Amino acid sequence: MIKFENVSKVYPNGTRGLEDINLEIEQGEFVGIIGTSGAGKSTLIRTINALNNITAGTLIVNDTDVAKLKGKGLREFRKHVGMIFQSYNLVPRVSVIRNVLSSRVPNMSFLKVCFGLFSKEDKLKALDALNRVGILDKAYIRADQLSGGQQQRVSLARALAQDADILLADEPVAALDPVTAREVMDDFKRINQELNKTVLINIHHVELALEYTDRIIAVKKGRIVFDGPSSSVTQEILDDVYRKEA
Numbered sequence: 001m002i003k004f005e006n007v008s009k010v011y012p013n014g015t016r017g018l019e020d021i022n023l024e025i026e027q028g029e030f031v032g033i034i035g036t037s038g039a040g041k042s043t044l045i046r047t048i049n050a051l052n053n054i055t056a057g058t059l060i061v062n063d064t065d066v067a068k069l070k071g072k073g074l075r076e077f078r079k080h081v082g083m084i085f086q087s088y089n090l091v092p093r094v095s096v097i098r099n100v101l102s103s104r105v106p107n108m109s110f111l112k113v114c115f116g117l118f119s120k121e122d123k124l125k126a127l128d129a130l131n132r133v134g135i136l137d138k139a140y141i142r143a144d145q146l147s148g149g150q151q152q153r154v155s156l157a158r159a160l161a162q163d164a165d166i167l168l169a170d171e172p173v174a175a176l177d178p179v180t181a182r183e184v185m186d187d188f189k190r191i192n193q194e195l196n197k198t199v200l201i202n203i204h205h206v207e208l209a210l211e212y213t214d215r216i217i218a219v220k221k222g223r224i225v226f227d228g229p230s231s232s233v234t235q236e237i238l239d240d241v242y243r244k245e246a
């Protein structure tokens with residue numbers, strides 16, 4: 001479970017990223033986070049794996065007080081939270097399977113990492129993850145030889161092979177054409193349903209968010225202005241979320 005209690009985030013330059021956020025997300029939810037550019041969507045999801053530290057309030061993720069984490073505890077915690085970026089963040093000149101296996105590195109000894117000695121279990125896990133996103137046949141191809149949609153699937157497979165139970169995706173389909181974007185959203189949906197992973201997606205494509213996610217959280221100026229079932233989002237709510245204010 002993810003629980004924000006009166007969480008705020010002020011960046012070192014004084015910009016207020018989040019303002020008094022109160023939120024509970026149960027394991028297995030599929031949540032879309034919407035809002036205008038600069039509203040605080042990325043800040044919100046990046047606090048969950050402590051990529052952004054919070055400056056007030058309490059953030060509990062799977063019974064862990066995230067603000068108190070450091071060193072080994074933080075590394076251990078991050079194994080449970082996978083991150084998927086708009087730009088895929090793959091190692092381009094390396095095979096797909098090596099990219100997916102990189103998620104297993106935190107579980108390995110230094111020497112094994114140096115020699116690339118992944119266990120049979122790790123390899124099977126990586127292949128299973130690639131199979132789940134439909135690109136098992138690409139396992140031994142270099143990552144930079146794949147299309148954008150395929151690269152995003154590798155990124156998703158990497159998060160799955162990590163055994164994360166929470167997947168945070170920051171604009172995962174923004175760089176993809178409409179058909180490929182849907183295919184990747186289908187993957188997220190399937191993984192959410194089959195594996196009961198919590199999925200939080202920052203997404204500018206509102207129609208995709210409404211169609212695929214179960215719950216919408218709308219952010220405006222660092223505050224939550226709507227939180228409810230995707231099916232209950234009306235045009236009036238969207239007009240309010242996206243209204244530019246002077």
Ligand SMILES: Nc1ncnc2c1ncn2[C@@H]1O[C@H](COP(=O)(O)OP(=O)(O)OP(=O)(O)O)[C@@H](O)[C@H]1O
Nearest residue numbers: 011013015016017036037038039040041042043044
């Ligand atoms: N590292 C930073 N230092 C200072 N201010 C920041 C930093 N990162 C984000 N901000 C500011 O915090 C606010 C929220 O930004 P955030 O990136 O979370 O918005 P967003 O909703 O994800 O926007 P977008 O859709 O454009 O990615 C903005 O005013 C932004 O300028």
